[in-house]
Amino acid sequence: MLFYTAQRLVLSVVIVMVAVSILTLMLHVVPGDPAVMILGPRATPELIERTREAMGLDRPLPVQVAMFFANILRGDLGQDVFTGRAVSQIVLEQLPYTMILISVAILWSAACGIALGAYSALRRNTWLDTLSGVVSVGTISIPAFVMALYSVLIFAVWLGWLPAIGAGDGFWDGITHLILPAFAIGVAWVGYVSRIVRASMLEVMTQPHVRMARAFGLPERRITRSHILKIAVLPAVTLIGTGVAHLFSAAVFVEVIFARPGIGALLVGAVNERNYPIVLGAVLITTGIIVLATLISDLVVALLDPRQREEF
Amino acid sequence: MTDAALPEPTLLARSLRVLSGNRTGALGFVLVALIVGSAILAPWIVPYDPAAIMVGPRMAPPSAEHWLGTDNIGRDIFSRVIAGGRIAMLVAAASLSAALTAGLALGLVAGLGPRWLDNLLLLILDALRSFPVIVFGLAVVTILGPSLFTVVLVVTITSVPIYARIVRTQTLALKNAEFILAERAMGVGMPRLLFIHVLPNVLGPLLILASMDVPLVIATEAGLSFLGMGVRPPTPSWGVILNDGYNFIRNSPWPVIGGSVPIILVTLGFTFMGEALRDIFDPKLRKGG
Amino acid sequence: MATHATATATEEPLVAVEGLSVDFDTPRGTIQALRDIDLTVPKGKVLGIVGESGCGKSTLAYSLIGLLAENARVAGGAIRMGEHDLARLGAAGWRDLRGTRVAMIFQDPMTALNPVTTIGQQMLDIQYRDRISRSEKRARAVEFLEQVQIPDAASKLDAYPHQLSGGMRQRVCIAMALLTQPDLLIADEPTTALDATLEMQIVALLRELQQKFGCSVVFVSHHLGTVAELCDDVAVMYAGEVVERGSARSLFHDPQHPYTQALLDCDPARIKIATRTLPTIPGTLPDLRQPPRGCAFRARCPHAWGRCEREHPPLYPGAAGQRVRCHLSDPAEDAA
Numbered sequence: 001m002l003f004y005t006a007q008r009l010v011l012s013v014v015i016v017m018v019a020v021s022i023l024t025l026m027l028h029v030v031p032g033d034p035a036v037m038i039l040g041p042r043a044t045p046e047l048i049e050r051t052r053e054a055m056g057l058d059r060p061l062p063v064q065v066a067m068f069f070a071n072i073l074r075g076d077l078g079q080d081v082f083t084g085r086a087v088s089q090i091v092l093e094q095l096p097y098t099m100i101l102i103s104v105a106i107l108w109s110a111a112c113g114i115a116l117g118a119y120s121a122l123r124r125n126t127w128l129d130t131l132s133g134v135v136s137v138g139t140i141s142i143p144a145f146v147m148a149l150y151s152v153l154i155f156a157v158w159l160g161w162l163p164a165i166g167a168g169d170g171f172w173d174g175i176t177h178l179i180l181p182a183f184a185i186g187v188a189w190v191g192y193v194s195r196i197v198r199a200s201m202l203e204v205m206t207q208p209h210v211r212m213a214r215a216f217g218l219p220e221r222r223i224t225r226s227h228i229l230k231i232a233v234l235p236a237v238t239l240i241g242t243g244v245a246h247l248f249s250a251a252v253f254v255e256v257i258f259a260r261p262g263i264g265a266l267l268v269g270a271v272n273e274r275n276y277p278i279v280l281g282a283v284l285i286t287t288g289i290i291v292l293a294t295l296i297s298d299l300v301v302a303l304l305d306p307r308q309r310e311e312f
Numbered sequence: 313m314t315d316a317a318l319p320e321p322t323l324l325a326r327s328l329r330v331l332s333g334n335r336t337g338a339l340g341f342v343l344v345a346l347i348v349g350s351a352i353l354a355p356w357i358v359p360y361d362p363a364a365i366m367v368g369p370r371m372a373p374p375s376a377e378h379w380l381g382t383d384n385i386g387r388d389i390f391s392r393v394i395a396g397g398r399i400a401m402l403v404a405a406a407s408l409s410a411a412l413t414a415g416l417a418l419g420l421v422a423g424l425g426p427r428w429l430d431n432l433l434l435l436i437l438d439a440l441r442s443f444p445v446i447v448f449g450l451a452v453v454t455i456l457g458p459s460l461f462t463v464v465l466v467v468t469i470t471s472v473p474i475y476a477r478i479v480r481t482q483t484l485a486l487k488n489a490e491f492i493l494a495e496r497a498m499g500v501g502m503p504r505l506l507f508i509h510v511l512p513n514v515l516g517p518l519l520i521l522a523s524m525d526v527p528l529v530i531a532t533e534a535g536l537s538f539l540g541m542g543v544r545p546p547t548p549s550w551g552v553i554l555n556d557g558y559n560f561i562r563n564s565p566w567p568v569i570g571g572s573v574p575i576i577l578v579t580l581g582f583t584f585m586g587e588a589l590r591d592i593f594d595p596k597l598r599k600g601g
Numbered sequence: 602m603a604t605h606a607t608a609t610a611t612e613e614p615l616v617a618v619e620g621l622s623v624d625f626d627t628p629r630g631t632i633q634a635l636r637d638i639d640l641t642v643p644k645g646k647v648l649g650i651v652g653e654s655g656c657g658k659s660t661l662a663y664s665l666i667g668l669l670a671e672n673a674r675v676a677g678g679a680i681r682m683g684e685h686d687l688a689r690l691g692a693a694g695w696r697d698l699r700g701t702r703v704a705m706i707f708q709d710p711m712t713a714l715n716p717v718t719t720i721g722q723q724m725l726d727i728q729y730r731d732r733i734s735r736s737e738k739r740a741r742a743v744e745f746l747e748q749v750q751i752p753d754a755a756s757k758l759d760a761y762p763h764q765l766s767g768g769m770r771q772r773v774c775i776a777m778a779l780l781t782q783p784d785l786l787i788a789d790e791p792t793t794a795l796d797a798t799l800e801m802q803i804v805a806l807l808r809e810l811q812q813k814f815g816c817s818v819v820f821v822s823h824h825l826g827t828v829a830e831l832c833d834d835v836a837v838m839y840a841g842e843v844v845e846r847g848s849a850r851s852l853f854h855d856p857q858h859p860y861t862q863a864l865l866d867c868d869p870a871r872i873k874i875a876t877r878t879l880p881t882i883p884g885t886l887p888d889l890r891q892p893p894r895g896c897a898f899r900a901r902c903p904h905a906w907g908r909c910e911r912e913h914p915p916l917y918p919g920a921a922g923q924r925v926r927c928h929l930s931d932p933a934e935d936a937a
Contacts, residue, residue: 018439023451141579143531145538146572149558153565208712212774215666215707216727216781217699226726227715249446253535257558264447268539271450279454286447294442305717306761 113193144250241297340584419479649832721758847923
């Protein structure tokens with residue numbers, strides 16, 4: 001188990017490193033002076049010189065990549081081109097907003113998705129199953145940013161129930177400001193999770209151990225809970241683990257549309273300013289979190305399924 | 313392989329049977345035909361010049377003259393939506409054909425090349441897959457600047473890993489198959505073998521996957537354009553229409569509705585069509601339940 | 602042997618199957634999987650049910666515990682057990698009987714246990730009706746694991762099914778079934794998935810425990826050797842019908858039905874003359890969507906004649922006290 005975790009962790013780190021190398025190299029593959037590229041056409045010669053030195057752009061390419069990784073290991077992701085503040089600090093300031101948004105979205109959509117999927121599997125071919133199938137396909141088909149726009153339109157503009165701008169102040173205000181964004185990025189996942197839970201429940205329901213539980217007269221509720229659902233949620237856990245990447249993409253839009261602080265808003269702002277160190281830092285951190293999320297979902301699956309644990 | 317031995321109904325017969333029993337599949341084909349048709353015919357069917365301002369009043373609700381109303385500078389939303397479909401289809405066609413070609417090449421190289429090359433490519437593909445599409449897209453835009461080309465590049469790069477993996481798996485499976493070994497022993501060249509055996513085997517799954525990928529591509533294009541990082545105004549991309557609408561969402565809902573409905577229809581259309589294609593071409597892929 | 606047969610007939614049986622018919626509704630038509638089955642399961646005895654795959658023996662076993670597939674329905678007849686008719690029992694009635702009066706051991710021990718729950722938890726779960734403490738339930742679980750000769754039983758409570766071998770898992774299943782102290786234990790080919798040495802061990806264990814606990818057992822198998830070893834009575838099934846039934850001794854020593862004779866001839870353990878190929882019964886099972894008129898075995902029977910095509914044979918009394926569904930056993934034929 002430990003060995004497996006360690007192995008996965010090393011592989012994850014390698015993947016993040018390759019991912020970042022790809023981004024760094026891209027800067028150099030493009031013809032032209034990277035410093036000018038980063039700063040844009042408005043940059044003064046002094047600023048270009050300063051950036052070139054600060055980012056080590058005057059050194060040979062392999063040295064740059066090595067330097068970059070050495071800096072990452074020290075927790076140094078470079079400096080903001082304009083203010084000179086440490087990128088790591090800027091990114092970490094914004095990270096909690098995005099993490100809260102994504103976590104809340106995962107929690108509510110997984111809870112609803114599992115319940116809906118389980119219910120439609122148990123009541124399959126009823127009107128409720130059909131309805132939940134249609135609703136699932138519908139929600140999956142609407143991109144998160146379109147969902148976010150409609151949330152604003154319906155709940156903030158027309159009904160005026162919930163605020164649509166900012167992250168709010170204080171705990172309760174924060175929660176009311178979180179509802180619409182978390183709804184907008186989670187709703188598609190209710191569809192994804194319920195579809196996969198339904199399919200895997202239908203599969204598990206036919207397995208012999210369920211029949212054996214029935215042969216002992218166990219109550220149906222208990223059979224559903226500990227003999228069917230406990231196994232049927234496993235693919236959903238893996239799905240959610242790999243889905244964190246999509247949630248980060250969705251968070252970018254939602255943070256822009258709801259004018260919320262967060263990694264996505266930071267990233268879009270940095271792209272507009274062509275503030276490359278911040279872009280790179282934000283990409284590095286999100287990629288790291290995504291790889292970590294996949295790892296965590298693997299471990300959760302291992303925790304729930306002793307057969308997987310054995311293979312580690 | 314075994315299917316070939318059975319008396320097989322013609323593809324057309326099988327298609328008709330699947331579609332007649334599958335209403336959503338038929339709906340998918342109709343939607344896709346409508347969207348692709350309107351994209352191709354866009355210049356001839358738009359009632360107004362999509363970029364012309366003040367062809368009507370500002371932010372007017374739908375009317376007989378302006379089916380989806382007008383935006384904040386009096387442009388006809390319906391014309392812009394139709395013209396935006398042309399951009400969306402262009403991006404989808406360009407990036408998916410590029411991704412299919414690259415995926416095919418990389419998958420073959422990984423499957424046939426030496427072990428270390430295979431591992432290296434897998435690592436790079438995994439690394440590419442671990443980026444969130446939009447976050448990666450924004451990083452690329454920082455370097456290359458926003459343009460239609462950047463959007464196509466981003467979508468191509470993020471789609472390649474899935475295609476490459478399928479081709480690689482299929483190639484590895486066939487590389488050591490007995491009939492391939494036998495044909496090699498008889499002196500048939502590897503490239504020839506690839507085109508005879510690997511291509512026909514991967515083409516079906518690749519096309520099905522590509523069809524189901526179209527919604528993702530279009531959402532990415534619209535998303536980047538919405539953020540102002542993709543197609544630049546005044547070119548009427550769906551994302552640009554949505555962004556204009558978002559800025560005036562408190563004044564008129566019609567630009568947002570007009571810009572979003574085609575995205576949803578495209579997603580439904582291509583998803584249903586992909587599922588139907590899967591049933592027609594590859595019944596084995598179909599999952600139970 | 603006749604005395605044995607009459608002795609069991611006079612005592613009230615545990616289960617009496619009377620004219621049971623079960624249909625399966627499939628897209629290609631209705632399959633008449635069981636037709637007019639008459640059987641009794643005597644108290645404290647082992648009834649073996651043998652036949653080729655597809656003859657309906659598993660369907661019969663599942664109908665005794667109400668676990669028929671969703672597309673199956675009882676088309677007629679009754680299964681009497683005390684005051685209950687199992688063929689007409691509702692879901693609530695079944696829940697009261699399963700795990701108290703009726704228990705079952707399944708064919709494949711590799712998939713019969715919940716893979717994500719410990720053996721101990723599964724053995725506690727089935728005692729949910731008992732008003733005893735958790736530690737008492739654990740003690741009972743250990744006791745029954747010891748009964749089925751699992752070494753170091755207490756430590757196995759924390760094991761997951763995949764950590765045990767197939768033979769061990771089947772022992773756990775037997776322990777679970779016996780733990781509920783059923784009147785009727787149904788064993789559906791419990792040794793088919795195991796290798797030959799294990800098979801004999803499990804059969805010996807079943808015999809020993811059956812005598813110890815005194816429950817009735819319905820043992821379904823296509824392996825005649827294990828049936829001969831274990832069973833008091835045997836029913837031979839063919840194409841959804843019982844074609845011959847009686848005491849195990851009479852059936853194995855003096856089989857009357859041509860199908861029983863053919864089955865015995867095909868049993869590798871009984872072949873005395875060395876041959877290159879194993880003998881088989883020529884032909885295949887009839888289509889049960891339209892069961893043939895007359896005798897079901899007619900098409901494969903070496904003795905078939907005109908009457909077999911015209912007339913469906915009833916169960917005639919056989920020479921050694923058994924009942925035989927074959928016109929050859931008709932006393933009237935002898936007279937003619």
